Amino acid sequence: MQSVKQQQILGYFIEEAKEHLDTIEQGLVDLAATMADSERVNELFRAAHSVKGGAAMLGFDSIQRTAHHFEDCFKILKEHPVKIDQRLEDLFFKGFDTLKELIEALQSPFGLREEDAQQAVAASEPTFRELQAYLEALKTGKASPSKGNMLPQNAATQITTILKGMLQLFKQGDSQKGRQQLVALCNRLIQVSSTTKPWVTLLQTAQRAIANPKNTYASLAPIVIKDLKQASDLLLLGQAEQISITANLQKLLNPASAQPASAKAAPSPAVKQQVTIPLEPRAAARTLLDVFNKSELIEIAEFLMKAIQ
Numbered sequence: 001m002q003s004v005k006q007q008q009i010l011g012y013f014i015e016e017a018k019e020h021l022d023t024i025e026q027g028l029v030d031l032a033a034t035m036a037d038s039e040r041v042n043e044l045f046r047a048a049h050s051v052k053g054g055a056a057m058l059g060f061d062s063i064q065r066t067a068h069h070f071e072d073c074f075k076i077l078k079e080h081p082v083k084i085d086q087r088l089e090d091l092f093f094k095g096f097d098t099l100k101e102l103i104e105a106l107q108s109p110f111g112l113r114e115e116d117a118q119q120a121v122a123a124s125e126p127t128f129r130e131l132q133a134y135l136e137a138l139k140t141g142k143a144s145p146s147k148g149n150m151l152p153q154n155a156a157t158q159i160t161t162i163l164k165g166m167l168q169l170f171k172q173g174d175s176q177k178g179r180q181q182l183v184a185l186c187n188r189l190i191q192v193s194s195t196t197k198p199w200v201t202l203l204q205t206a207q208r209a210i211a212n213p214k215n216t217y218a219s220l221a222p223i224v225i226k227d228l229k230q231a232s233d234l235l236l237l238g239q240a241e242q243i244s245i246t247a248n249l250q251k252l253l254n255p256a257s258a259q260p261a262s263a264k265a266a267p268s269p270a271v272k273q274q275v276t277i278p279l280e281p282r283a284a285a286r287t288l289l290d291v292f293n294k295s296e297l298i299e300i301a302e303f304l305m306k307a308i309q
Contacts, residue, residue: 010106013054017063017103020047024070024099028092032084035077045074051099060106062117065282066099069128073135082138091131098124122289130156133236140238151236155192159232162188163225167291170221182210189228193235198243202231205245209252223248 027034027044034040048070055063073092082088098120105112133156152158166185169178186207193199206224209215223246231243288297 010058013058014103014106017051017054020051021100021103023047024096028089028096031089031092035081035084038078041074041078045071045078048074051103060102060112060117062112062121063099063102065121066095066102066124066128069095069124069132070099073128073131076132076135076139080139082135088131088134088138091127091134094127095124095131098127126157126160129160129233129236130154133233133238137238151193156236158192159189159236163229163232166228167221167225170217170225171293174217179210179213183207186210189232193240196235196240196243198240199231199235202227202243202245202249205249205253209249212252215252220252223252 023043024047027040034044048067052064052067052071055061055067073095076082102112102117102120105116162185166182169182169185172178186203190200190203206228209224210220227246227249234240234242288300292300
């Protein structure tokens with residue numbers, strides 16, 4: 001039960017947040033005209049920053065994260081005026097719908113429920129990744145590559161969906177059918193940009209590693225998922241030339257030479273998948289969301305809450 005004071009503070013936040021939403025929406029309605037006025041662009045940045053700060057103070061992590069995405073994007077517009085097109089406007093409005101939905105939920109009879117908030121944020125992440133990647137491409141003049149290298153507009157969403165599918169297959173346990181499905185998903189990733197040689201070469205290498213039965217899922221999953229995620233980020237940013245085959249992935253092409261003789265005899269079923277957790281909190285959270293399912297995340301959260309009390 002909220003105290004009267006807490007209700008007042010929440011009311012002030014909602015009132016101010018709705019004003020900031022109006023500022024953002026008005027700026028997005030005619031983004032080209034907004035870009036012609038530097039002060040209006042500054043207003044968009046300040047509005048997103050204010051919503052982020054207020055949400056952080058009240059513990060609304062979902063609103064804070066979403067507003068932070070907008071703050072980052074508006075910062076790019078402030079510092080690097082870009083040519084506005086329909087795709088950019090559509091991506092901004094898709095993200096805006098999530099922010100508006102989260103703030104409006106605060107006024108509902110049940111308030112902003114954590115489960116609903118997490119689902120909304122998770123659903124919006126591909127949009128914001130695509131938005132930031134497209135802004136970077138516009139900023140560097142790489143938004144209009146040759147027709148053969150043109151990425152589909154929903155490339156970020158496609159890649160995220162495929163990587164999640166691969167992660168689920170790894171979690172289901174080793175099987176010949178599962179490996180075949182993983183190879184097929186690599187083929188789908190290749191089709192996202194089939195003329196980009198570094199991208200195609202990396203995925204073909206991953207396919208060879210996956211098809212080799214000497215590689216356990218425990219050794220494959222953390223390397224393949226991490227390497228493909230990092231490569232996809234470079235692809236979406238228009239920096240495909242920086243994609244390379246990592247030493248860890250290279251070792252998976254010849255697993256027998258990388259293992260001691262005793263390890264070749266019979267892999268232990270008790271070996272558990274390991275993942276590298278980044279030091280930056282938001283990056284660490286994204287890694288956990290990618291690796292664990294909902295019930296596992298709840299268990300982790302409960303453990304952490306007990307540990308810090």
